[in-house]
Amino acid sequence: MSLSPRVMLLVDADNVSADVIEQALERTLAEHGAVHVRRAYCNAETALKQQSLFKRLSIRPMVNLSAGKNSTDIALAVDAIDLVIAERPDVVVLVSSDSDFAPLVIRLREKGCRVCGIGQQGKTGEETVAIYDSFVDLQHHSSSSKAAVARPAARQAAKAEPAPKPAAKRTARAPRRTKAEAPAPAPRAPVLPDDVLHILDAVAELGMGNKVELNVAAERLRAAKLLGKSASSPKLFKKYPELFLLTPEKTPNKVQYIGPMPA
Template identity: 60%
Template sequence: MNSNKRVMLLIDADNVSADVIEQAVDRVKGEHGAIHVRRAYCTAESAVTHIKLFKTHSIRPIVNLSSGKNSTDIALAVDAIDLVLAERPDVVVIVSSDSDFAPLVIRLREKGCRVEGIGQQGKTGDDSKPVYDDFIDLPHRKGRAAAKAPAKRAAAGGRARPAAAAPEPEPALPEEVQAVLAALPELRAGSKLELRVAAERLRGAGLLAKSGASTKLFKKHPALFALTPDKQPNKVQYRGARGA
């Protein structure tokens, strides 16, 4: 993790869910240490819907009042170029599953930026991922907000409605596995992670020696971590992720 890097996070808030936005902010902060520019591009309706989320994470909403199918995408692209010229960031992270941003990604890289992408699992086409220096899909965790809400009382009797049954807890995990999942939270969420990214972050967390191979660490727990493809693995996935 290099806290001296300047990082911009640009979110296509009309394209991904609020839960994915929240996960994206946490992931970028965890990987880069700080986010210097945080902007979300959306319609006025989306801005109202996400206002609490934007306040919580200090995201500046850029409201698009223009009509047209791609008007929000264009607003994000124009602003990205202006910001890169003015702020000279080291890393630009675009949160969107839209493949239309490929020309923007190429132009930002020409300006000297590393360009990373975050999409919503199930919405991103495979052809839009290779253009980024790194790309990851995050799952939309349905019902997450509802699970946090307290049980409501009936208007007449004042009797609390029965809460939904809590999910069964995961079996106790080895301390080493718990530490790995803490350093790589997207694995617990069910996402696949590139081994080179995993290795960098495991070294940063002190879980992997400078010359150590992440594959050896994951192979110590074959029941919990899957390496793909079999012959020359370049990605890892947590087998214990719920719903994976």
């Protein structure tokens, strides 16, 4: 009788969304039958925010108090080597869209592990995918997306509603309006994709209709965790050609939002 593989799941919780973490665990359980080691590496703020999720999924949070750049990634890498030596897993699953883990993946593979990667769609660069034995991108589903879209629409409708007209004097009866003369209903605010709303929040100048340097936009998107460290910002904007204009056409260096303005 063949024994099931020993599996280790290590999550870069500062890099991927909560629902992607849950999807990653479910997918790993479905593929391998068990996940023996479950750890999430994050800062204190993320640990507090996601504590109910970690508890429900039996994931052990590894809180990093250092504030330096990539300090959480380094903590994950150091712990991964120690765990592989001590636990001898057959499969290591890294949940992150970060390309900085390439040296770690190579070292774990040298230790005899099969190294699988799981990232968040829209944040993973092509060079990240190539380093793993297998890699899958999971789509982020925001639980607040419906409310985020519904609120601007409600405000727009309220703003466009015509003010009530004063009553006519008794001496002169106001003529009745026919159906043809009735005011047209207020147009509904366009429903923008969740990703686009997040981009406009991160790069406020785009929401004002301004042209923004691509390197400036990329820096803001990375700070908001909407773009991987080595991912291409033009590739992200090209997902919505009807909403974002890249100029000049051949070698773009600026981006402009040309879609309907959110309320």
